[in-house]
Amino acid sequence: MITRRQILGGGAFLASAAAWSKTSAMGLPDAPVMESPDMQPPIFPSSGPDYQPVVTLNGWTLPHRMTGGVKEFHLVAEPVERELGPGMTAYLWGYNGQSPGPTIEAVEGDRVRIFVTNRLPEHTTIHWHGMILPCGMDGVTGLTQPGIPPGKTFVYEFDLVKSGTFMYHPHADEMVQMAMGMMGFFVIHPKDPALHRVDRDFVFLLNAFDIEPGSYVPRVMEMTDFNLWTWNSRVFPGISHLVVNKDDRVRVRVGNLTMTNHPIHMHGYDFEVTCTDGGWVRPEARWPEVSIDIPVGAMRAYEFDAKYLGDWAIHCHKSHHTMNAMGHDVPTFIGADKTEVSRKIRTVQPEYMAMGNRGMADMGEMEMPLPDNTIPMMTGWGQFGAIEMGGMFSVVKVREGISANDYADPGWYEHPEGTVSYEWTGDVPAPAKAAGGETVAPAAKPGDHSDH
Template identity: 70%
Template sequence: MGNRRWNHDVATRISKLGGRAHGGECGQRPRAGCKYSRGADYDHHAATAGSDQRPDYQPVVTLNGWTLPWRMNGYWKEFHLVAEPVVREIAPGMKAHLWGYNGQSPGPTIECVEGDKVRTFVTIKLPEDTTIHWHGLLLPNGMDGVVGLNQPPIKPGETYVYEFGMRKSGTFMYHPHADDMVQVAMGMYGAFVVHPRDPKFMRVDRDFVFAMNAFAIDPGTYVPRVTEMTNFDLWTWNSRVFPGIDFLGAAKGDRVRIRMGNLTMTAHPIHLHGYDFKVTLTDGGWVPESARWPEVTIDVPVGAWRAVEFVADEPGDWVFHCHKLHHVMNSMGHDVKTFIGVQKRDLAKAICKLVPDYMPMGSTGMEQMAEMEMPLPDNTLPMMTGTGQFGALGPGGMTSLLMVREGLASSDYKNPGWYKYPPGTVAYRIDNPITVPVRKSDATTTPKANVEVQVVKRGRPQRR
């Protein structure tokens, strides 16, 4: 290894860097004690405790993910990505057979600093060729990774090297640019975060990052249907859905940044409850202060990144979700008929004779889906799920929570548990409302009994 200088204590963990994949191993976060996980599956970061070297930036926290360790080799910061098949738990109860990098879909987040010279080794352990495209990064054309155009394909078993300097800070991503439709649909993507050279510039206390992807995985199957274009059933953040997505914890008063990228085939209006925020960064660069406007929902276009910032000054459990509400559902049929207003009591009796386990659903809406637990097909998720301190929660898909608490330690990213409401601050039931609600004078709440439908038929052309 010569006089190579290694990044903190990862030397022993990735001493096989030269040849063997370190996929599947834990990732290190370059900050002591910065632990972020809810499930045992994702408890990657404990190993960094005791590291004495801290980078001169606020490291990002990748939801249900990790930051790729690197080593210094002269002036070069060296990373090693391995493209390979992986098994990803979409949420407890469902696993998907995907392609990813270094043991996970999405791949690990690459973090570096503006001005760094970055060398990335890319080893292919997939059954087909691939490349890596560095989406949004400014680089020499020969490093852009478009197969056939900028470079030959990287064949299974081969390792290629990409070398370029970080010309600016921001949030970018990497994904294949060979058989892209299939490989991205199989889960190949990862975030690429470049921190500003000036550590004080746009400094925040908590910096979260995730990318959105969508999968079409039929119940009982494990591999996504890669040709699907519109009818996805799993709308994921970092290949996870609610309730499997890490919660975003913040201490009251923290300045929080959330970086969001979109690799699906539709835009996602991401909405945060209880706060307004400003968009401070796109993958094109930092937004000048004079050009930032306040929002509560920001549309993240396809193939783009947005970062929003706010001060977490209001404690509580705040929902954070895509506002395309089909995207806050898990697996469900999109051809299911609507039965709202349809009385099925008599019908139910008749059907039960034919289908003994039949239970009428949907006559009063679908909330019962969130409240009932019924046997489901193998390897799928209930369309609505989760339980909060007041009962069934009901969302799925692209949903997480911003959990703001007083006095959370700066390194504490554990789930703090449901918010303890101060007495008298929760909506409550009242049995005798003192006012009579005003209604529209000609309000109609039920269909009139004597509705008559007049059908006017056009005269049929006479046959002659």
């Protein structure tokens, strides 16, 4: 739902509708605010060249108005509250009520005028990442423009000279402002409606935060040891699913504004890399992948034909990036016998649960007390139990009969009979022997399920 409700000061105060009315009366385009963390439906063009609009995972597209043939947008840089996942909220900085800010969509050849109002406690700018434009519109504080002071509005105006996948973010105190969540997507569609046309076009940004359990504000001085890895400032199971109709041509655009690379892997398919930071990849130069590494500060787009029905995982392939609230100073207890120490601890803390001596999978199913405003390291359930993932993880849901503009969750995939992995109940072969005769893996004793 887009409303005029604006979050200020970490969510402690709300601006009134009258303030927005005054802004509009002064000649600025309206600055709508998004409150919902859910993915919003696409906005189809009402004039000009046709295009298939994008949908932003857990995000939305910023509306515009036309003034004298120019597309006008209004971004408001401000403190926001963002639900990272069920049970956890962060106090961030963003645009128009959310972090990341709304996706801006336009068409190659458009002239755009973007009003940027600063409601932050310090100056800011916006850099239009990857775009060709006049130097004075590039948004680098001190180099190409003065910073936008708090309470002021600056105007950026330029022609969109090429189509592709781009981003926006500050180049002002960026260690703080980007670490606090200030970023967004900018998609420029080709002027020719038939060029690079797809049926579904998904976009999301990779970002990361360091937020201690029980706290709300990111530690912005952190450079390497982040504990929350997110897509559009959301963690699994709060990340939108990518719902697709069978045989759709699908594009996925990913931008990386974290401080490390991310190999994005999608199950069940191979795909073609069709767009990079520099523009579209010529058909004869495209290459097949099942994982695409997204470098820091880079954008990649890939496409596939949705031939195979199912619920297919899509995730970062750095294992600790698919965990929530990941701690790094945790000792390894695999193989340790914690029976006696657990007994002693329970004399003073009856609810104590031993963990880690069999691995960490138990955490996916445990219901245990957590500090306020945090989420389990592994959470989220599928039709067969705990999925044991978090962070940068979602599901591509390919179904038959999904209408063209339907992105609603169709539920879990109904597997045809005989197509689900099952337990073997026959004889189990003996362990293999190495050349010297020693056993490669020790044989388990029947019924041996001990933790030792």
